[in-house]
Amino acid sequence: PQVACTICRGTAVSNSETFELDDIDWDDLGFGLVPTDYMYVAKCSKDGNFSKGDLQCFGNIEMNPSSGVLNYGQGLFEGLKAYRKLDGSILLFRPDENALRMRMGAERMCMPAPTTEQFVEATKMTVLANKRWVPPPGKGSLYIRPLLMGSGAVLGLAPAPEYTFLIYVSPVGNYFKEGLAPINLVVENEFHRATPGGTGGVKTIGNYASVLKAQSLAKAKGFSDVLYLDSVHKKYLEEVSSCNVFVVKRTTISTPAIKGTILPGITRKSIIDVAHSLGFQVEERLVSVEELLDADEVFCTGTAVVVSPVGSITYLGERVSYGKTGVGAVSQQLYSSLTSLQMGLSEDKMGWTVEL
Numbered sequence: 001p002q003v004a005c006t007i008c009r010g011t012a013v014s015n016s017e018t019f020e021l022d023d024i025d026w027d028d029l030g031f032g033l034v035p036t037d038y039m040y041v042a043k044c045s046k047d048g049n050f051s052k053g054d055l056q057c058f059g060n061i062e063m064n065p066s067s068g069v070l071n072y073g074q075g076l077f078e079g080l081k082a083y084r085k086l087d088g089s090i091l092l093f094r095p096d097e098n099a100l101r102m103r104m105g106a107e108r109m110c111m112p113a114p115t116t117e118q119f120v121e122a123t124k125m126t127v128l129a130n131k132r133w134v135p136p137p138g139k140g141s142l143y144i145r146p147l148l149m150g151s152g153a154v155l156g157l158a159p160a161p162e163y164t165f166l167i168y169v170s171p172v173g174n175y176f177k178e179g180l181a182p183i184n185l186v187v188e189n190e191f192h193r194a195t196p197g198g199t200g201g202v203k204t205i206g207n208y209a210s211v212l213k214a215q216s217l218a219k220a221k222g223f224s225d226v227l228y229l230d231s232v233h234k235k236y237l238e239e240v241s242s243c244n245v246f247v248v249k250r251t252t253i254s255t256p257a258i259k260g261t262i263l264p265g266i267t268r269k270s271i272i273d274v275a276h277s278l279g280f281q282v283e284e285r286l287v288s289v290e291e292l293l294d295a296d297e298v299f300c301t302g303t304a305v306v307v308s309p310v311g312s313i314t315y316l317g318e319r320v321s322y323g324k325t326g327v328g329a330v331s332q333q334l335y336s337s338l339t340s341l342q343m344g345l346s347e348d349k350m351g352w353t354v355e356l
């Protein structure tokens with residue numbers, strides 16, 4: 001890498017003792033942390049301006065036990081991916097969208113946020129420093145995880161006096177253990193992910209800790225994940241723990257509208273545009289749970305899950321199955337169109353990819 005760690009001055013590669021590139025089975029990556037070489041770290045104190053930031057060897061960070069993020073959950077994260085093209089170059093997918101979403105979330109969580117420019121530059125720098133970890137074409141991607149956290153000490157409930165913006169990366173494959181095979185969801189009746197006026201619409205860390213209970217109960221029963229309903233009417237679809245949801249009926253594709261309780265997914269937004277460009281009618285609206293009964297296909301979208309077909313959904317003990325022959329045609333078409341653009345296999349007419 002062209003930038004040496006400012007802490008170890010290039011004398012150590014933190015990762016070399018624990019994990020090496022040769023240890024990776026590129027055909028069986030899954031979605032678990034593979035420690036890489038470098039992470040980016042910038043700090044922001046009371047003046048609201050972030051330091052220029054630099055690359056450090058990937059490793060543990062020090063945190064005051066009284067920090068805002070550890071005590072009161074004042075934190076946000078993002079997720080985006082880099083793909084290796086056939087010619088060896090690397091493509092980022094819509095990093096400016098993640099920067100904007102982090103800025104939106106930071107406003108809600110009373111945190112200062114890096115500018116879009118700093119976010120995108122820091123992302124490029126981190127990926128380039130770790131470029132040997134970007135999987136070969138077709139074998140997965142480099143998942144990029146930006147974090148923004150209240151790292152300064154607080155005891156009374158208040159915004160932290162100092163913030164850390166950090167980016168680390170890890171090569172990843174498929175998110176669900178099913179791989180690209182359809183997943184089985186259960187509609188959650190007891191727990192809710194978000195409420196109107198809450199933080200469901202931003203990518204704050206607490207939204208993810210709070211779904212673990214329902215998710216682990218569902219997994220214990222053999223389901224892949226949980227599909228949440230709105231907390232007021234207990235009737236309209238919201239999202240899955242880690243992704244957005246779409247319902248297909250003939251040539252119409254419907255997805256719950258963004259109204260503060262649903263994460264505004266960047267893959268969600270991209271799939272809506274891709275679907276339009278392929279001639280589908282797309283509706284962002286209230287989608288009632290009954291619509292699952294006569295849907296032709298259901299699929300989920302997210303950076304981590306990409307486009308994941310749903311094989312069955314269980315609601316109040318009744319199981320509805322989709323696509324008896326495997327992945328539905330519409331899910332497959334959307335998956336192929338989006339991923340070939342992301343991997344640089346088709347022309348990017350949308351202007352979404354950024355080449356490094």
Ligand code: COI
Pocket residue numbers: 078079080208241242243302303304305
């Ligand atoms: C992503 O898709 O990038 C996410 O942030 C979801 C996460 C639970 C893996």
